[in-house]
Amino acid sequence: MEANYFPALLLVSLAGLSTTVGSAIGIFVRKPGNSFMAFTLGFAAGVMILVSFVELLAGAIAEIGFAPAHLAFFGGIVFIFLLDLAIPHEYGAEHHKTEEQAESPLLRTGLLIALGIGIHNFPEGMVTFAGALEDIKVGVAIAVAIGIHNIPEGLAVSVPVFAATGSRKKAFLWSFLSGLSEPIGATLAALILLPFLNETLLGVAFAAVAGIMVFISLDELVPSAREYEKGHLAILGVILGMMVMAVSLWLLGAVNK
Numbered sequence: 001m002e003a004n005y006f007p008a009l010l011l012v013s014l015a016g017l018s019t020t021v022g023s024a025i026g027i028f029v030r031k032p033g034n035s036f037m038a039f040t041l042g043f044a045a046g047v048m049i050l051v052s053f054v055e056l057l058a059g060a061i062a063e064i065g066f067a068p069a070h071l072a073f074f075g076g077i078v079f080i081f082l083l084d085l086a087i088p089h090e091y092g093a094e095h096h097k098t099e100e101q102a103e104s105p106l107l108r109t110g111l112l113i114a115l116g117i118g119i120h121n122f123p124e125g126m127v128t129f130a131g132a133l134e135d136i137k138v139g140v141a142i143a144v145a146i147g148i149h150n151i152p153e154g155l156a157v158s159v160p161v162f163a164a165t166g167s168r169k170k171a172f173l174w175s176f177l178s179g180l181s182e183p184i185g186a187t188l189a190a191l192i193l194l195p196f197l198n199e200t201l202l203g204v205a206f207a208a209v210a211g212i213m214v215f216i217s218l219d220e221l222v223p224s225a226r227e228y229e230k231g232h233l234a235i236l237g238v239i240l241g242m243m244v245m246a247v248s249l250w251l252l253g254a255v256n257k
Contacts, residue, residue: 008132009186011143012125016182018147022154023175027168037152038229039237044148045221046241048213051145055138055249056210063203072204076211084219114157114174118181121150125185130202138206141249145213148241150179152221 060069128146132139154175162171225234 005133005190007136008129008139009183009190011132011139012128012186013183015128015143015147015150016121016125016179017176018150019154019157019175019179020172022151023158023172025151025155025158027158027162027171034228035233037155038225038231038233040152040155041221041225041228042234042237043241043244044152044237045217045225046238046243047145047148047245048217048221048241049238050242050245051141051249052210052213052217054246055141056206056213059138060203060207060210064200064207069203069207072207073211076208077215078211079208080212080215081219114161114178118178121146121179121182122185125182126188126205128182129186129190130205141245142209144248145245146182154179 057069057073060072063069064072128139128142131142157175157178158171161174162168165171222234222238225237228234
């Protein structure tokens, strides 16, 4: 496991800091079209849903059993639901309002999004790190899913901050900080939690994160995608995201045989 320390931290860092890709889109594209946003958010949801059920939950069932895995899965859903209630944050089309909207509410929206994303990303970093230590294939799969998910999150942070302040540096900084919580979570796992990690705990963690990802996909990403585009682009994005994730998992499995 020790040999995987650096690859695991690198994977988590790349996944977390992929928010900066979305930030760059928000800064330089400025106003991505509704079709682009609908498809991108749907794609991220498809990736997260498939990896949650096919890789994470299925692996947890094999590791700790059907009932404990599903208890952890629904525990993850309850956890993220309570977190949503405790810390209000906005995603998707909610911050695309009229041009006459005041700068202060726009800035507040961007900072709330950054705070919410940062809190969501923290446990994701811990689990990605733990998964990569146990099996680099699992770590890559989680990192890819989270990385794709983080791109529109970075966009959601940068667009309102940039619109409110006119500062590319501030928009990029807040997006960067929201993604930085993932490698911080991984570092905490490496320094403090590593002695307690075992196959049972990892199985519980994978199932719980699967629940978190499914909740985020169904509660935030898909509804937001539908707000941007009432046609079929959102569901096409979901389907393509699932296909890409399925192919990537198949290729990773073939490489690791």
